[in-house]
Amino acid sequence: MFTGIVEELGEIVSVEPHGEAARLAVRGKVVTSDAKHGDSIAVNGVCLTVVDVEDEVFTVDVMRETLNRSSLKSAQAGARVNLERAVRADQRLGGHIVQGHVDGTAALLSREPGELWDDVRFSLPRELNRYVAEKGSIAVDGISLTVTSVDEDSFGVSLIPTTLELTTLGARRQGDLVNLEVDVIAKYVEKLVVTK
Template identity: 75%
Template sequence: MFTGIIEEKGQVVAIEPAGDSARMSVRGPLVTSDAAHGDSIAVNGVCLTVVDVDGDVFTVDVIRESLDRSSLGALQAGSPVNLERAVRADQRLGGHIVQGHVDGTAVVLSRESGERWDDLRFSLPPALARYVAEKGSIAIDGISLTVTTVDDDSFGVSLIPTTLQLTTMGGRQVGDVVNIEVDVIAKYVERLVVRQ
């Protein structure tokens, strides 16, 4: 489990296609400081399992499901990525419950700059629209954010200076594809209600 509070902005070192999967190496000095084989690290919001650590670079295997449901397949060497280690039981839950199980992708539709913050609008896949609520939580590329507006096919968020500086969201432009994970609690509530 993750919190959506990005620990550092890393960089893809290499991606090696392997048939229906890929092996990806990522530089992240902070997240590798205590990483070991089998640990979970979220890369742009996708929970991945560490298979090797070499200095400040960790390597993960990315299966077809993750490549198909996320934007990871479009990454290349040099791409910046958001990184977060799995939360420990004795830590604060600073953002919201993020599983690292990306529900799909969205596209940046617009970006408006304020004095110290930016407002971004994203497409909203129809299958996920019912899980997104104004003032609710959403993870975009692994970042825990609050939904400011929502309609049938799009939603908006506002980004504070810290988010703009310390995550990949500062460089996102109109047309960019991002990973989204809706609030898991909403999905479970719906499943419980529908089954009755």
């Protein structure tokens, strides 16, 4: 489990295709400081299992399902990525419950810079719309954000200076693809209500 509070901006060092899968090597000084084989690290919101760690670089295998559902299908060496280690039971939950199980992707539609923040609008796949509510939580590229508005096919968020400076969203432009994870609690509530 993660919180959606990005610990550092990392960099993809290499991408090795393996048939329908891929192996990524990612540089991240903070997340590798105590990482070991089998640990979970979220890369742009995708929970991945560490295969190896060496010299501040960790490697992960990315399966077909993950490539199909996330922006990692277009990952390239040199790209910056948001990194977060799995939360420990004795830590504060600073963002919201984030599983690292990406529900789909969205495109950045528009960006309006404000005095101290940016208002950003993203596309919203129709199958995810029912899980997104104004003032609810959503994870965009692994970043815990509050939804400021939502309509049939898009939603908005406001990005504070810290988010703009310390995550990939500060550099994202119109048309860029991001990973979405809706609130897992909304999905469980729907399942309980529908199956009764």
